[in-house]
Amino acid sequence: MSLILGIESSCDETAAAVVRDGYQVLSSCVASQIAKHAVHGGVVPELAAREHLVALNPVVEGALREAGVTMKEIDAIAVTQGPGLIPALLVGLSFAKGLAMGNGKPLIGVNHFIAHIYGAFLDEAHGVLENPATYPLLALVVSGGHTSLMLIERDGKARQLGCTIDDAAGEALDKGAKLLGLGYPGGPIMQKTAEGGDPHKYEFPRPLTGGAGKPLAPENLYNFSFSGIKTALLYHVKHHAGADGKLPAELLQDTVASYQEAVVDVLTRKTLLAAKNFGAKTIVVAGGVACNSVLRERFEALTPKHVQLRLAARKYCTDNAAMVGGLGWHYHRKQAYSPLNIDSFARLPQITQVPFLGE
Template identity: 85%
Template sequence: MALILGIETSCDETAAAVVKDGYEVLSSSVASQIAKHAAHGGVVPELAAREHLTALTPVLDGALREAGVTLAEIDAIAVTQGPGLIPALLVGLSFAKGLAMGNRIPYVGVNHFIGHIYGAFLDEANRALEDGASYPLLALVVSGGHTSLVLIGRDGKATALGGTIDDAAGEALDKGAKLLNLGYPGGPVMQRTAEGGDPHRFEFPRPLTGAAGKPLAPENRYNFSFSGIKTALLYHVKHHADESGRLPEALLRDTVASYQEAVVDVLTRKTLAAAKETGAKTIVVAGGVACNSVLRERFERLTPPGVRLRLAARKYCTDNAAMIGGLGYHYWKKREFSAFDIDSFARLPQITQIPFLG
């Protein structure tokens, strides 16, 4: 048995978790900073870092208490090394280094993006990752910072099929909400506002799908672009707003429903096309935007027979430390730990190997 302590501070959630043997989540403690950043309409990196400094110790204590273990019983510490906001990442990474050094516990810096993929397999009794029939596996990681398609083989070899060339899907939803003065965070409030609206009343663009009648360059077949949708919303609001600069309530619901539909349509269309072309046996949908009910329903309805669908549980879609601790277990098994001079990184590096396989 191995107990891994996970620590996550890549953005505006301070999180700690204890995970047993890579799958069983004994505790997951998260302190949200939403109220702090709402006044700014988005995450302020320096403010996020200061809040992490304040919250880390109480969150850690809460995770250990909930799991019923002490720090002396922890076998290894896994901490988010990147990608993310550097000021926020540095706080968590430094905290983990101090814990590891002071308590003589091995530690490892892990990739937050890969953690999201792994989060779809937490609490998994059947060990789907160990089932050869699950492969090849196609992962759609969709969040505020990433919209990417990664094909993963049974041996852990990974191929990035495509990613965002400008705005990620979550960023488009967040900025859409800000443009419409709906509040922060944008994703959940956009979904709530869209309820009861007509998703087909307005036709927002579907970039990089060939829907505009222009030939799609082969290199963009599985890439994503959401900046055009955002620009279309800006002009839509200018055209339909009343004297106060706002959209009437009914028109607002239809607008948000149509905007959300465009984002969901692009995500599902490209993912299902990639799954068909690659012969994927499993589709994984993870990341914060995977909480969206419309997106989840669309994949459940359109995923073809014979292809397994794994939607990450909502509690593991948004940033959390359980996915970090679970992923860290696989480094612990291989005794692959980090040196104390590693640094955080902001951007997603090229991924060619998945550490929980191979």
């Protein structure tokens, strides 16, 4: 039995968790900074870093207490190394280094993007990853920073089939909410506002789907673009704005529902196309936007019956440390530890292998 302490600080959530043997989450504690950043309409990296400094120690202590273990019983410390906001990442990484050094524990630097994929297999899913019938696996990671399709084979070989060439889907929802004056964070507010609205009332564009009268370039078949949807919303608001420059209340619900529908349609359409073309046996949907009920319902309705659908549990969609600790266990069992001089990284590097598969 191995216990991994996970630490996450890539953006505006300070999180710690204790995970047993890669799957059993004994504790998962998250300190949110939403109220701090809401007044700015988005995450301020320096402010996030300062808040992590305040929250890390009590959050880690809370995770250990909730799990009923002490640092002495922890086998290794896994921490998000990147991608993310550098000021925020540095705080978590430095804290983890000090904790590892002070307690004589090995350190494991974890890729936040891969951890999101792994989060779909926490708790009840032990054995699914080892089953050959699970592969090829197609993962859609969709959040405020990422919108990517990753194909994973049984031996752990991985390749990115497509990604966003401009805004991520979560960013488009956040900025759409800001443009409409709905507040922050945009994703949950947009979903709530759209409830009961007509998603087909207004036709927002579906970029890179070949529906604009032009043939789609082969290199963009699995790529995403959401800046055009956001621009269309801007012009929609200008066209329908009242004397105060804002969208009339009677148009808001249908507008948000139609805007959300455009985002969901593109995400599901491209994912299902890639799954068909590459013969995927499993589709994983993960990342913060995977909390969206319309997106989840659409995948449940449209995923072919012969394809297994794994929607990450909502508590593991948003940034958390359970996914970090769970993924860290796979490094621990191979004794693939990180040196104490590892540095954080902001951008997603090329991924050719996932650590939870292969030797």
